[in-house]
Amino acid sequence: MTQTLSQLEHTGAFIERHIGPSPEQQDAMLNAIGARSLNALIAAIVPADIQLSGPPAIGDGLTEHQALAELKAIASQNLRYKSYIGMGYTPVLTPPVILRNVLENPGWYTAYTPYQPEVSQGRLEALLNFQQVTLDLTGLDIASASLLDEATAAAEAMAMAKRVSKLKNAHRFFVADDIHPQTLDVVRTRAETFGFELLIGKAESVLDNQEVFGVLLQQVGTTGEVHDYTRLIAELKARKVIVAVAADFMSLVMLPAPGRQGADIVFGSAQRFGVPMGYGGPHAAFFATRDEHKRSMPGRIIGVSRDAAGNTALRMAMQTREQHIRREKANSNICTSQVLLANIASLYAVFHGPAGLKRIASRIHRLTDILAAGLQQGGLTLRHQHWFDTLTVEVADKAAVLERALSVGVNLRMDLHHAVGITLDETTQREDVAVLFSILLGETHGLDIDQLDAVVAADSQSLPAALLRQDAILSHPVFNRYHSETEMMRYLHSLERKDLALNQAMIPLGSCTMKLNAAAEMIPITWPEFAELHPFCPVGQATGYLQLIAQLSQWLVQLTGYDALCMQPNSGAQGEYAGLLAIRRYHQSRHEGGRHICLIPSSAHGTNPASAQMAGMSVVVVACDKQGNIDLHDLRLKAEQAGDALSCIMVTYPSTHGVYEETIREVCQVVHQYGGQVYLDGANMNAQVGITTPGYIGADVSHLNLHKTFCIPHGGGGPGMGPIGVKAHLAPFVPGHSVVQVDGVLTQQGAVAAAPFGSASILPISWMYIRMMGAEGLKQASSVAILNANYIATRLQSAWPVLYTGRDGRVAHECILDIRPLKEQSGISELDIAKRLIDYGFHAPTMSFPVSGTLMVEPTESESKIELDRFIDAMLAIRKEIDRVVAGEWPAEDNPLVNAPHTQMEIVGEWSHPYTREQAVFPMGSDNKYWPTVKRLDDVYGDRNLFCSCVPISEYH
Template identity: 85%
Template sequence: MTQTLSQLEHNGAFIDRHIGPSAEQQAAMLQVTGARSLDELTARIVPVDIQLPAPAAIGDALTEHQALAELRAIASQNQRYKTYIGMGYTPVLTPPVILRNMLENPGWYTAYTPYQPEVSQGRLEALLNFQQVTIDLTGLDVASASLLDEATAAAEAMAMAKRISKLKEANKFFIADDVHPQTLDVMRTRAHTFGFELLVDKAEKAREHQELFGVLLQQVGTTGEVHDYRSLIADMKARKVVVSVAADFMALVMLDAPGKQGADIVFGSAQRFGVPMGYGGPHAAFFAARDEHKRSMPGRIIGVSRDAAGNTALRMAMQTREQHIRREKANSNICTSQVLLANIAGLYAVYHGPIGLKRIAARIHRLTAILAAGLMQSGMTLRHACWFDTLTVEVDDKSAVLGRALDFGVNLRTDIHQAVAVTLDETTTREDIARLFAILLGDNHGLDIDTLDEELLRATPSLPAALLRQDAILTHPVFNRYHSETEMMRYMHSLESKDLALNQAMIPLGSCTMKLNAAAEMIPITWPEFADLHPFCPANQAAGYLQMIGQLSQWLVQLTGYDALCMQPNSGAQGEYAGLLAIRRYHESRHEDQRHICLIPSSAHGTNPASAQMAGMSVVVVACDKQGNIDLHDLRLKSEAAGDALSCIMVTYPSTHGVYEETIREVCQIVHHYGGQVYLDGANMNAQVGITTPGYIGADVSHLNLHKTFCIPHGGGGPGMGPIGVKAHLAPFVPGHSVIQIDGVLTQQGAVSAAPFGSASILPISWMYIRMMGAEGLRKASQVAILNANYIATRLASAYPVLYTGQDGRVAHECILDIRPLKESTGISELDIAKRLIDYGFHAPTMSFPVAGTLMVEPTESESKVELDRFIDAMLAIRMEIDRVAAGEWPFEDNPLVNAPHTQMEIVGDWPHPYSREIAVFPAGSENKYWPTVKRLDDVFGDRNLFCACVPMSDYQ
């Protein structure tokens, strides 16, 4: 049939690449669900009063190549100046073997958080390496598997100091006045919500203050001074004051470890271990503490345990989903951590090893010494006598110096009174030093770098011997073997092959939206125009970034029904906190400071109550009825009881139970009636986009999980982005920034993250997704997500009861399978089914959340009918296996489910089981078989024997 040009162009659209089921597959699936079209299915499921009357005005879809060309033109507006700004961010040389085989590899970036350790041993080992790097460099006992950024890590250190302090009446926290300004900004925000009194002064003044529960010092101050804090730390420790130290990974290679000097907590950014600046992120923060405080640490900790066969195996220890257990009593609200970036940093250390890292650090320091020597020979004054990589140089004519810098295409740090600062890094060259001499001294400086280098052999070192590291670092074999590219490539491949990611199979996790992260979306994040910008560069140099962020913000405003958007929060949990903070600030602006009660349905995601507690609110739980809906009667009672103390409600829509609640507008109206605000959690936005919006429903603020709905990949547990959309009355109260001020873009409010636009370098992913899908494609994506979920629910309903449905008997974009009746009758649990799915080649659905004893399945729109049928066939086959256990054919204590998963090593040895090897390892056939490398983890052993460092290499064998 002859087609028009428009038809031919439409047939090449990205929409059909992103959405898994073809038109024919969609028709077949609709027939199973009893609907004639996607529109009919949507109309039946989504309450009529919240369906949008018209699509969002975000334009038509572009092809992949058209969108890439448009974004390339935008990126070209960014100016890549040579940057010496420092302040915790430096240019890096990402090893190409890591760039290609990890950052650009879907086997790494599409993996999910390692809650199922049997299919996550590769990235767990990479994270254990990162923890070992942190332990070695900080000199402390226990490290976490990364936090979000240095500033939020500082805030977490402050909160932890209060938790572990023995001085329970103390409420003051002291901060040395030369910590990075963005760190202080975030800490001021957090201290206000916690009710702490902050004291900021010269570090030595800490001795003069009483009633301190903690102090924060920075080993290398923001203007470059390397401090000897041993005496001060000893004095604080004698007073039982908890000591936290901000440190720099590269400086720690040379400097004495703060943990050895008595610090209780050490943290910082791992960015300069191979992770591009990216206009602010994403970057992993490292965090370490003493062993006695390990159960009060924020974030995730990877621990060494054993599997059912007694072999060494890794798992997430202690902090695994701790918000869901402890809720408002959780140590932190952290959910996303920067796993992909932590793995890059850890592998950077593996690739370079201790000798390579020492060479890099020594070279940076040597170049700094040459620069310092030349400046001092020329009569310039350096503000500090002891430095590692940063010099603060006093200048008489600052404008002339900065003018020359701009002429040379160079950014210096400019915010220091009567001085400029220069931070060197691993990309700095001899030519750069010569250029810096010309900038700081003028063309006729007469300095020769080689001569200066020779003279330094006879000069007094800038770093006293007492401050230098004397102990060995990274002695474990993993850091001393993989230094050729061949070896490194094979090591990374060996880790990747242990894991199950989206490049191999569907990951049917409910509430987590594991959809396609298209290659075209991922390509721009490594473009130098996006990767190389410093977050505090002049705004005119980031014109492309600001245009891209502005466009993406406007699209998200349209898609959420809000009036304004703030891009700063760099995770979903940070978005929750920022949204609640905006509500709190709004009430305070109206002199209603007494409004502190946050209503949260009992079904809510665990980060909700944790975030409310962090925002200084009191959590009151609202009941849900037997259908999983918010109990309106209980909501009215709780709202009335709160009265003028009601601050807000946090709701998720569709509900955490996977249903479009019919009464959501009424929920909003009740809370508004009592003067509260409505926070609508954006976790389930994939069932809203193009169909309804939070703003249209009646909410005041939402966070958006760009790493769920808008295609930023999960990366094995991060990066994430959690921007917040707000109604106009809340717009003045979203986070701003103290270092960067851009009129009309950033408010004057305190920050929640280190960089003004959070993890800006991954925003091109969501920009590309929306640009390639257009309004039509985004609506269709939501509709197909709903179709896929209902197809699974319909086909599995006879084998596994679907726990919650809407009034028409259908679900939203996910469904909860109730395993409790099966467990009661056969003894087979949801855990057994989850582990048996590994033998069939699948990651498990979400287990025991939001209801214990259940599996929550979310297929997303990206999975084709072929893959959905493969999953359904696996679940039905498992049900038949359960029936064989129930019939007594296989004993309860020895069957394929309770022994799952099965490894290759098992089938080559003696076989004592009453089922065959073939049933064990090839239940779905041998094609594209995934082999787990360990059996089921022994969680009890891991909890009782917590060990969180690299084990001896003999144990890896």
């Protein structure tokens, strides 16, 4: 049959590349579950009163090449000026070996958070290296794996200072007046919700204040002055005040470690270690503290433990501190952090080593000295005597200087009174310094850079001996071996091989949506038009970014049923916090500031109560019934009891139990009846897009996990983006920014993240996904995700009972397998099953969440029937293995499940098990075998013997 042009064009559509099951496979799955069509299945599962009547108005999808061409035209509107703005952001040179083998490599960017350490040893080693870099540079005892950005790390430092302070009646926090303005903005926002009084002034004036529990200082002030706070810190410590110091990774290569000067907490941004500015992110923050405060520390900590064979192995330590267990009592609400970027920064340090880093830092400082000497010789005055890379230059005609700079494609810092700021970086060349001389002194400046270099080499006073680091850094072998590209390439590959990512097999994690992150979506993030922009450049230079953000925002508004969108939150948990802040501010605007109670169902994600606590709310838990749905009777009771104190409810839809609750509209109505707002967690939007919307259901605000539903990859634990959609009445109360103002886009409210649009450089991923899928494709993606989940649930039902179902025994986009009855019968636990799946080549489903003793499976729409069947076959085979244990064929204490996973080293050694080597390591054949490098981790040993820095390479196996 001859095809029409339209049909021929459709065959190249991206929809068919993103959605795993072919039409024929979909028909086979529909037949297997007893549904006559995909539309009929959705109509039967999703409550009729919340189904949309038509597709969202976002247009048709494009092919990959069409979308890339359209986005390239948008990107070309961004102007690539040379930015010397500084303020915590500088241009970088990402080593190509890291760019190609990590940032552009799905073996790194599609991996999940390392909750299953046996399949995560590579990225855990890179994160341990990151912690070692942090420890060496800060001079402290223990470091976390990564936080979101420098400003939020400052807010976390303030919260931690209060937690560990012995001055329990003190509620004042002092901030030095030369920290970065965006940092102050975020700290101010967090202080308000915690009820802290914020004091701001010259650092030394803190001594004039009483009842201060903590202090925030910045080692290199925002205008470039390098401080020696040793005496001040000693005085503060004598008063039992907790001292936090913001620092810069690159400057710490040359400057003294603040930890050795007495600081309790040191934090900052790792952006300068090879991570592009990207208009604000994503960038990992670093965070370190003293050993006595380790259990109060925010963020994830990578620790050294041992496996069942006694070999060295790595894991996330002290997970009991985290929000999934501690809920509102957790140290932070951090869930998705910035692992991929922390790893890039750590690998930058590995590649350059201590000598290379010192050369880079020394060169930056030398060029700054040369610039300073020339400007002073030309008659200009510098505001400070001591600097590392930043000069504040007093100028008589500031407007003329800035005009000259812009005319030659240069950005200087312009928000300083009668002065401009200049921050140099590793990309700065001699020619750039000459251009800066011309901008500030005129074309006839007559300065010779070689002559100036000789002068400063002989007599530089910008960093006297007291301001220079005396101790060695990065002496561990890992930082002194991989300096040739050949060695580095092999090291990166060796780490990648230790991990299991989507390039190896499906990752069936419930509530995490590990779907395809298509290559066409990833390509634009490394385009220089997106990667090189400073977040505080003049908005006229970011026209392309603003167009992309506006288009993506409008699409997301259509897909959520809301009226406005805020793109600032740079993680899902940060989005929760921002949404709750909008609710809090809305109530205050109506003179109802006493509304503080947040109702949260017992099934909710741990980030929900942790975020509510951060937003200054009191958590009240609402019960769920035996079917896993919100108990409406208990909800009405709790809402009535709260009365005028009710602020909001946080619900997830479809529910965390994997079903579409029939009463969701009624839940919204009950909360609205008592004057509360409805926060609908966007974690499960992958089962809503194109089918229903939070706004249509009746919610007031939601965050969207762009790293789940909208294809930004998880990166081994980050980056993420959590923009919030809001109804019109909440729009004036979403986060704004103190440095960047864009009319009609940013409010005047306090910020929650350092950059105005969060991790802007990864937004092209979601833009590409939506543009290529179009309205039809997005609805089809949600529908197939639901089909895939029901196919797995149906085929596994007889072997693994599904705990919760909705109408007609169906599930939404995920299902919970109940292991408890079989565990009682056999002694085999959900943990044993999770580890045995590694031998079959799969990452485990979500374990014991939201119900202890269960596995929650989410297949996503990207997995074909072939891969689903492979996973189903593995689960059925594991069930048969358990049956052999029950039958007594294998002892309860010695069988393939309790001994899983099995490594290569085991099968070449002595073998005394009652099952064969082949049964151990090739349960599904030898094709494309994944080999874990360690056996099951000893969690208790790791926490009791906490060790969080690098160990000798010889101990890795």
